[in-house]
Amino acid sequence: MDYIIQTVISALSVGSFYALGALGIGLLFSVLRLINFAHGDFITVGGFALIVPSSAVVATVAIGGLHPAIMVVAIVAIVVALAVISYFLVFQHSQTSSPATMMIVSFALGYTLQNLIVMIYGGRPKAVNIFPSLTGQVQLSDGVSVQILQLVIIAVTWILLIALVLFLKRTRVGVQMRAAAEDFRMARMLGVNGKNVIALAFVLSGGLAGIMSILFVTQTGVLIFRMGVPIMLFFFIATVIGGMGSLVGAVVGGYSVGIVSVVLSAILPEELRGFRDACVFILVIVILLARPQGIVLTKAAKERV
Amino acid sequence: MLLEVKDITVHYSRLPALREVSVTVDEGEIVCIVGPNGAGKSTTLLAISGVLNPTHGEILFDGDKINGMSAEAVARSGISQVPEGRHVFTTLNVEENLRIGTSIRKDRENIEKDFKHILEIFPVLAERRKQAAGKLSGGEQQMLVIGRALLTNPRIMTIDEPSLGLAPNLVDRVYETLIDLRRSRGLTLLIVEQSSERALKAADRLYVLRSGQMQLEGKAADLRDGEKVRQAYFGFEEGSADDGKVAF
Amino acid sequence: MIEANTPFLRMVRSFWPLVSLSLLLLIIVAAVDLSGDIILAQTLIEGLVRIVIVAALYMFIGNSGIISFGHIGFVMVGAYATAWQTCCPYTREMFMPGLPEYLLNTSHHFIPAILLGGLLAALVALIAGFAIMRMSGIAASIGTFAFMMVLYSAYLRWSTWTSGASSVIGLPTTTTPWVGYVYAVIALAAAYFYSRSKWGLALRSSRDDEVAAKAAGVNVFGQRLLAFVISAFFCGMAGGLFGHFLGMLTVDSFYLGMTFITLSMLVVGGMQSLTGAVVGVIMLSVVIDVLRRLETGVGSFSIPSSSAEVGVGLILLIILIFRRTGLTGNAEIYWPFKADISSSGAMKRQS
Numbered sequence: 001m002d003y004i005i006q007t008v009i010s011a012l013s014v015g016s017f018y019a020l021g022a023l024g025i026g027l028l029f030s031v032l033r034l035i036n037f038a039h040g041d042f043i044t045v046g047g048f049a050l051i052v053p054s055s056a057v058v059a060t061v062a063i064g065g066l067h068p069a070i071m072v073v074a075i076v077a078i079v080v081a082l083a084v085i086s087y088f089l090v091f092q093h094s095q096t097s098s099p100a101t102m103m104i105v106s107f108a109l110g111y112t113l114q115n116l117i118v119m120i121y122g123g124r125p126k127a128v129n130i131f132p133s134l135t136g137q138v139q140l141s142d143g144v145s146v147q148i149l150q151l152v153i154i155a156v157t158w159i160l161l162i163a164l165v166l167f168l169k170r171t172r173v174g175v176q177m178r179a180a181a182e183d184f185r186m187a188r189m190l191g192v193n194g195k196n197v198i199a200l201a202f203v204l205s206g207g208l209a210g211i212m213s214i215l216f217v218t219q220t221g222v223l224i225f226r227m228g229v230p231i232m233l234f235f236f237i238a239t240v241i242g243g244m245g246s247l248v249g250a251v252v253g254g255y256s257v258g259i260v261s262v263v264l265s266a267i268l269p270e271e272l273r274g275f276r277d278a279c280v281f282i283l284v285i286v287i288l289l290a291r292p293q294g295i296v297l298t299k300a301a302k303e304r305v
Numbered sequence: 306m307l308l309e310v311k312d313i314t315v316h317y318s319r320l321p322a323l324r325e326v327s328v329t330v331d332e333g334e335i336v337c338i339v340g341p342n343g344a345g346k347s348t349t350l351l352a353i354s355g356v357l358n359p360t361h362g363e364i365l366f367d368g369d370k371i372n373g374m375s376a377e378a379v380a381r382s383g384i385s386q387v388p389e390g391r392h393v394f395t396t397l398n399v400e401e402n403l404r405i406g407t408s409i410r411k412d413r414e415n416i417e418k419d420f421k422h423i424l425e426i427f428p429v430l431a432e433r434r435k436q437a438a439g440k441l442s443g444g445e446q447q448m449l450v451i452g453r454a455l456l457t458n459p460r461i462m463t464i465d466e467p468s469l470g471l472a473p474n475l476v477d478r479v480y481e482t483l484i485d486l487r488r489s490r491g492l493t494l495l496i497v498e499q500s501s502e503r504a505l506k507a508a509d510r511l512y513v514l515r516s517g518q519m520q521l522e523g524k525a526a527d528l529r530d531g532e533k534v535r536q537a538y539f540g541f542e543e544g545s546a547d548d549g550k551v552a553f
Numbered sequence: 554m555i556e557a558n559t560p561f562l563r564m565v566r567s568f569w570p571l572v573s574l575s576l577l578l579l580i581i582v583a584a585v586d587l588s589g590d591i592i593l594a595q596t597l598i599e600g601l602v603r604i605v606i607v608a609a610l611y612m613f614i615g616n617s618g619i620i621s622f623g624h625i626g627f628v629m630v631g632a633y634a635t636a637w638q639t640c641c642p643y644t645r646e647m648f649m650p651g652l653p654e655y656l657l658n659t660s661h662h663f664i665p666a667i668l669l670g671g672l673l674a675a676l677v678a679l680i681a682g683f684a685i686m687r688m689s690g691i692a693a694s695i696g697t698f699a700f701m702m703v704l705y706s707a708y709l710r711w712s713t714w715t716s717g718a719s720s721v722i723g724l725p726t727t728t729t730p731w732v733g734y735v736y737a738v739i740a741l742a743a744a745y746f747y748s749r750s751k752w753g754l755a756l757r758s759s760r761d762d763e764v765a766a767k768a769a770g771v772n773v774f775g776q777r778l779l780a781f782v783i784s785a786f787f788c789g790m791a792g793g794l795f796g797h798f799l800g801m802l803t804v805d806s807f808y809l810g811m812t813f814i815t816l817s818m819l820v821v822g823g824m825q826s827l828t829g830a831v832v833g834v835i836m837l838s839v840v841i842d843v844l845r846r847l848e849t850g851v852g853s854f855s856i857p858s859s860s861a862e863v864g865v866g867l868i869l870l871i872i873l874i875f876r877r878t879g880l881t882g883n884a885e886i887y888w889p890f891k892a893d894i895s896s897s898g899a900m901k902r903q904s
Contacts (some may be wrong), residue, residue, distance in 0.1 A: 035691060093874040099691050100620050104820060105873045107622070111813045112866030119859040172404070179394045179405050186392040189354055191380035191409030191457060229809065233702055236695045244692070275710065278703045285684045285696075292688055 002143040007266050013150035015258025016157035017215065019251045021235035022242060023164070024208040026250035029239065030181040031201040033099045034091065038110035039209060039235065040228025046079040046213025047223050048117055050130065055122030059223065064130050071130070076210035083206025087199055095198075110228075117225040125224040134218055153215055160208065161251065168247075173200060181245075230277075234261075237284050243294030252296050257284070306365075307332045307493055308353070308384070308461055313362030313372070315345075315352050322348045324517045325362065328495070330461065335487055335494045337504035337525075340514035341538060346497040347389055349514070350463045353495075354386045355379035367460075381409050385459035389466050389497075391446045395439030399430055402438050402449055406456030416456075423452040426482070444475040451482065461493040468503060480507050501534050513537040570885040571745040574831050575738050578604075582734045594730055600838040601733030602794045603815060604831060605740040609787035610819045611830040612744045613780045616753050618760030619690050621781075622812055623681075623697030624788045626704035629807035630677050631670035631789025632796045633708065633715055638666040639797070641723025648721045651713025663727045667793035674789025675782050682781040686774055690763075693777075701812065708804045720803045728798040736794055740787050744827055747783065756780055810862070814841070817869045823879030828886050836880065837865060 050064035134149040168174040180187040242253020310328040355376040364372040424431040468476040498504040513521040521537035685696040756776040759766035822833025844861035
């Protein structure tokens, strides 16, 4: 029973993480039809921004050593800046292209970012220790002890989700963004500034990536240039399975993938545990064969992909 | 002249969709463009809205050149378009749809006044204020998009096929509302219509477009018997009514 | 001016892109062979193997319009399948202890080995494609990316058959420039004739307008799957060629790096053009080679390591932003001499 509770919390924690990631992808897809292959690398950049740029074997903390509140704000600001600069420098020019072309553009951007990181920081993994207190355990009841960070991730995710929903429903710009996501041309014909709405989507997506980089690095304690790639893949899978073009779908997809992933880890026999990711993908493909448009259906999703 | 479209040519890739088309609309007029499918009527409105860029020619609004401006900028200048197929934002509710119309306006007091006023003109929208726009009937959606366009406080409104997909009595209501708006707010209207009958009843002046070229222009009063319009619409020559050939 | 007025010349003219590209490569291979420069020969062989891969990519991506990030997975399948057959007869058990008896004890000649590697890759493509090609364009692309990642992590863990994170050493280095040339021409010919076939045409119709193609009776799923399988076959063979070029294999070489470089070569050259595939390979191979030499240093000047990758990334971004259709503008090389369309010319052709 205690084991089950711990697994549930673990599943919710991983699910929350993937939901945040899927949301970052989904925001840009709904407004711009862009599958951002560089999203994982934005997270990586956020992580590397914690240390001094050098290829030394042992990383010296720079921003990572500041007061926690300042550190969080600084990292988020850096990633948001990166996202917005990417929009104005790179994505803005391919806006009129097909989604396929934009996908390659983001892939190129991501790959370039990865190799710039190797150029500056070297290719070897570096250890980083931020928020060490969060990696400790907390006793929930007699026999159930979970990592504090897991609870933090769940809490942070829900705070962000609620904030995002309030933003999209209650603010003028938020409603404009929803309108632009559904029918970009019509929104522009009513005077909505397309460029601003898209830039705002990049700000939100970048902000989510920044927060995720802090959570991710706190958990893994390691920085390596490729660390964004596997998680980015899970974000895509979550978006596809949840229903592309729908933010609710992104969250549902994220939780689905996270829960399946943790459950598989728990029940797979020893020898197969390394193949857990492959099993997740196979399950996803089975679901997609039965329901290619994803779990959550919106009118928007039907016309989109 | 409030709106002047001067000899515009519009291409879709290498295909000319409009060839040297001219339209003028004076303040307070209701002008209709009619023509068969594929004539280029929607293309004309899209060129005015800034969604399409004419390869030749000019579009002047109140004397200022607007061709080449972005769609947002055109909307800000005071031209509002209700495109073909209504295009309500289905994921937003009625009120949110209407509020999008106020995106370009900054005068909060007047916005609220106008908002209440629109709800008075279209009481059915007031009833369904919080409903998802996708759930409204065709006629209600048409009212919604007209109200939404009105909230941008335009000097001229272009509407593409307001009768599309609506039952005849609903179409009557829509046109009644439009003519009423002209009377009460001095709104100028440029309407694209498939039905030349309907256009002749509502318009002050009429244009007939076919295969990307303007075939006929005139006061509705002069064209009321419909014969000249019919010829221009179908491309028949005088006396060869049995021909059935449509010139391309 | 050469008129195409004999049957032979007419045939040359109708297959001109294929003929001219093969001639171009022939000249390059012959020149490098004559020069005797070994290092240049190595770069050339790598380029020829890449031509096989990029031609296969063109076959699928150019005709279907679906970006595939997964074809390097097929290269890896073919490469290791070849290794199972030809590698290191005395030390095979040491590197890959899990192989079945039959594979541990037999060795094939490299040509059938490479062929079998291609066939295995095609089989894997058939199975994976069955699920992936049902998805719509963007989702299918994501599916191919997932496929590549799964294959990579599976081969990494399957150390009893692949040596996991360490290398398999000892494949016979039978891929010479001329061997590479033959396979490159075969791949180019396959891509060329497939594109001009009714299947290639059917697939291209779905690229431009999927709904219209389906309405016209095109089996979009079937055509996509066919292109996926054929292109996987050639990628598999390229993997075998690659293994016999390096003499060794590591799972890590078949991951993001190779995916990115081959995809870039196709896009930079022109996604929808076979000429583009070759142009892209040549251009980027030169750029990468130059940058790598600068990385190791010319005299006292050197640029930071990983500059080659960043350089390719920047080139790709620039092309995508300013010239989406690639260096060739999605066009092929056409017969440079004017056809004689006068009536006297027609009469001459008739007689």
